[in-house]
Amino acid sequence: MTPDNILAHPPRVLSQAQRGGYFETGFFAAEGLIPAEWLRRLIALSDRFIEDSRAVAASNAAFDFGPTHCPERPHVRRLRALVDRHPDFWGFAAESVFADIAADLVGPDVKFHSSKLNYKWPGAGEVVKWHQDIPAWPHTNYSPVTLGIYLCDVPPEQGPLTCVAGSHQGPIFVHRDDGGAWSGSIRDADMATVDLNRAQDLTGPAGTVIAINCRTVHASRANFTDRVRPVALFVYSSADAFAWMPAPTPTTKTGAIVRGEPARIAHLDPTPCPVPPDWSRHGYGSIFTAQDAEIG
Numbered sequence: 001m002t003p004d005n006i007l008a009h010p011p012r013v014l015s016q017a018q019r020g021g022y023f024e025t026g027f028f029a030a031e032g033l034i035p036a037e038w039l040r041r042l043i044a045l046s047d048r049f050i051e052d053s054r055a056v057a058a059s060n061a062a063f064d065f066g067p068t069h070c071p072e073r074p075h076v077r078r079l080r081a082l083v084d085r086h087p088d089f090w091g092f093a094a095e096s097v098f099a100d101i102a103a104d105l106v107g108p109d110v111k112f113h114s115s116k117l118n119y120k121w122p123g124a125g126e127v128v129k130w131h132q133d134i135p136a137w138p139h140t141n142y143s144p145v146t147l148g149i150y151l152c153d154v155p156p157e158q159g160p161l162t163c164v165a166g167s168h169q170g171p172i173f174v175h176r177d178d179g180g181a182w183s184g185s186i187r188d189a190d191m192a193t194v195d196l197n198r199a200q201d202l203t204g205p206a207g208t209v210i211a212i213n214c215r216t217v218h219a220s221r222a223n224f225t226d227r228v229r230p231v232a233l234f235v236y237s238s239a240d241a242f243a244w245m246p247a248p249t250p251t252t253k254t255g256a257i258v259r260g261e262p263a264r265i266a267h268l269d270p271t272p273c274p275v276p277p278d279w280s281r282h283g284y285g286s287i288f289t290a291q292d293a294e295i296g
């Protein structure tokens with residue numbers, strides 16, 4: 001669906017101004033949309049998985065660990081395929097108001113793609129470099145949105161995501177190094193063409209919902225506090241968007257229709273998109289492993 005088609009449907013949760021702002025800038029952050037009970041549940045689950053990680057020695061299908069992970073000082077960078085980790089994560093993604101927010105941004109027929117819970121631990125080492133999401137999981141159109149919820153207060157010094165306004169209407173960059181290896185980030189020469197004066201931090205209290213269009217250039221800042229920053233991220237698209245390469249981190253729910261009906265006709269946007277590695281052959285890891293070590 002195109003933004004005009006989407007906006008022609010009445011909103012369920014967001015104001016028309018919030019939806020219009022998303023399509024104009026390529027992102028938004030909004031407080032007060034998620035019931036307190038859901039927020040408490042997600043935070044409790046997140047805390048529980050950190051506790052459980054103490055008994056796990058190495059990264060696996062559920063956990064992506066930093067290099068210093070140990071039972072005394074767990075260092076979970078990412079909980080992978082979140083909706084497969086606990087039924088309540090899928091309940092939140094499919095049955096809560098969160099899926100209605102997705103419908104306001106991708107149209108009434110909503111397809112679920114993927115999910116993860118990213119932690120950013122204190123220290124400058126865990127910045128995520130500038131990137132767009134769509135080159136890792138290209139679709140036939142550019143409706144996919146990454147919808148997130150902060151599970152703690154996120155002031156500017158606690159590793160907020162930061163997005164460049166209007167960049168979703170610009171080029172889709174190649175996320176490979178000069179040798180052609182997947183880097184998960186935009187090359188310096190391409191970033192020199194992006195107006196970073198238009199970058200805005202997505203800050204807010206626990207429960208703040210953030211939405212980032214799949215073409216929006218974004219990054220996340222270092223965490224200068226002594227507290228971890230968890231954000232749960234869920235990707236949705238219009239039902240008429242079809243992934244044309246294997247998903248990097250498929251879940252058992254990938255492709256499920258969470259609102260409305262499956263599409264009978266695919267929407268094909270003519271804007272070209274670079275081709276990622278075939279993740280079904282290479283395995284994906286996470287954006288942290290991709291940005292640390294490049295995959296050919």
Ligand SMILES: O=C(O)CCC(=O)C(=O)O
Nearest residue numbers: 118120128161219220287
């Ligand atoms: O967790 C973060 O701070 C950034 C996450 C992000 O941009 C991504 O996973 O694509």
